[in-house]
Amino acid sequence: MKDSLVIGRVKGIQIEVHLSWFIIFALVTFSLATGYIPNNYPGLDQMTRWIIGGIVALMFFLSVLLHELSHSLLSISAGIPVKKITLFIFGGVSQLDKEPDEPLKELKIAIAGPAMSLFLSVLFFLLATLSRNIGAHEVFYVLFAYLSSANMVLAIFNLVPAFPLDGGRVVQALIWYFSGNLQKARKFSSAMGRVIGYVFIYFGIFMVLNGNILNGVWFAFIGWFINQMSQSSYQSMVMSDIFDKIFVSDFMTDKLEIVDDNLSVQALLEGYFYKYKYAVFPVRSNERITGIVSVESIKKTPRELRTQTTVRSITTPLTDNLIVRPGDTVSAAITKLFGNSVGRVLVMDQENLMGIVSKTDILNYLRIYSQLNK
Numbered sequence: 565m566k567d568s569l570v571i572g573r574v575k576g577i578q579i580e581v582h583l584s585w586f587i588i589f590a591l592v593t594f595s596l597a598t599g600y601i602p603n604n605y606p607g608l609d610q611m612t613r614w615i616i617g618g619i620v621a622l623m624f625f626l627s628v629l630l631h632e633l634s635h636s637l638l639s640i641s642a643g644i645p646v647k648k649i650t651l652f653i654f655g656g657v658s659q660l661d662k663e664p665d666e667p668l669k670e671l672k673i674a675i676a677g678p679a680m681s682l683f684l685s686v687l688f689f690l691l692a693t694l695s696r697n698i699g700a701h702e703v704f705y706v707l708f709a710y711l712s713s714a715n716m717v718l719a720i721f722n723l724v725p726a727f728p729l730d731g732g733r734v735v736q737a738l739i740w741y742f743s744g745n746l747q748k749a750r751k752f753s754s755a756m757g758r759v760i761g762y763v764f765i766y767f768g769i770f771m772v773l774n775g776n777i778l779n780g781v782w783f784a785f786i787g788w789f790i791n792q793m794s795q796s797s798y799q800s801m802v803m804s805d806i807f808d809k810i811f812v813s814d815f816m817t818d819k820l821e822i823v824d825d826n827l828s829v830q831a832l833l834e835g836y837f838y839k840y841k842y843a844v845f846p847v848r849s850n851e852r853i854t855g856i857v858s859v860e861s862i863k864k865t866p867r868e869l870r871t872q873t874t875v876r877s878i879t880t881p882l883t884d885n886l887i888v889r890p891g892d893t894v895s896a897a898i899t900k901l902f903g904n905s906v907g908r909v910l911v912m913d914q915e916n917l918m919g920i921v922s923k924t925d926i927l928n929y930l931r932i933y934s935q936l937n938k
């Protein structure tokens with residue numbers, strides 16, 4: 565399902581509009597044309613109100629785009645490519661190729677968006693003042709004044725110190741800079757996001773109880789949104805941490821029972837499968853690892869032929885999807901584990917067998933790791 569529309573490219577960055585944005589665009593235009601404009605400037609006729617409503621909504625959209633573009637352009641100048649920008653309900657998301665690797669880069673990228681919004685707010689404020697002073701049509705004042713406050717709200721909302729909002733990124737970058745520990749910084753800034761999310765929710769409930777229902781619900785909703793974002797961004801960091809920073813050598817089983825390939829299948833069954841109860845054994849021929857045998861391979865040999873059949877004839881030869889290196893990451897190992905039919909991979913360092921990895925090895929390791937790193 566494609567849920568966003570590509571509207572163009574800027575400096576190689578794909579600009580997309582999420583479909584939900586169209587609903588918000590309609591709502592903003594509607595509320596401007598029927599509420600804000602007639603309330604503040606009753607002199608305008610219906611047609612003009614709708615046209616201005618639409619133009620203001622579009623220019624606000626451009627403001628959000630400029631906010632995201634300044635994040636992206638700073639990111640590119642810091643050497644981190646940006647794939648795309650998606651504009652959606654609450655603003656936008658710039659998809660960087662990777663997280664910044666230095667706190668000062670992160671700080672610059674994070675601050676660029678709110679700085680642009682503040683700049684736009686001041687610019688529109690000056691334009692509003694100017695249009696009034698030169699006696700231009702009231703329409704211009706309406707337009708500029710609204711955009712000035714909308715950009716101010718955008719800057720302030722994004723500066724809320726809750727990761728992954730810009731403000732939370734600023735906090736993270738500062739803690740990272742002073743402590744040198746990204747994980748600690750992320751943990752703190754997303755915990756802060758969760759707390760701030762709850763504060764918004766309680767404040768919203770308080771407003772509802774005091775009769776301010778619409779604003780209260782809105783506040784509570786934003787609070788819930790911030791809370792969820794902070795929580796999931798922390799989990800995703802822990803996950804990507806696990807996937808990129810844990811290596812096969814950390815979780816492989818290195819206690820190995822290797823089978824000689826001139827053994828009979830019957831001896832393999834009794835001396836290995838029933839004895840050690842593993843599902844797969846590596847096979848060697850004169851000190852060289854040639855492949856693996858599994859219970860499945862034994863099942864294919866008729867019972868009465870098992871004493872005269874050698875392991876060699878039922879060995880599954882080593883192929884690329886049965887081998888990982890000790891320095892490969894979890895994700896590389898998982899890809900191969902799920903890609904081959906045996907559910908095991910051998911860990912080879914050149915010609916040497918270092919260990920074996922099963923799905924259970926990975927799951928058990930991750931379970932212990934995540935309990936210790938909660």
Ligand SMILES: [Zn+2]
Nearest residue numbers: 677678722730
């Ligand atoms: Zn931003």
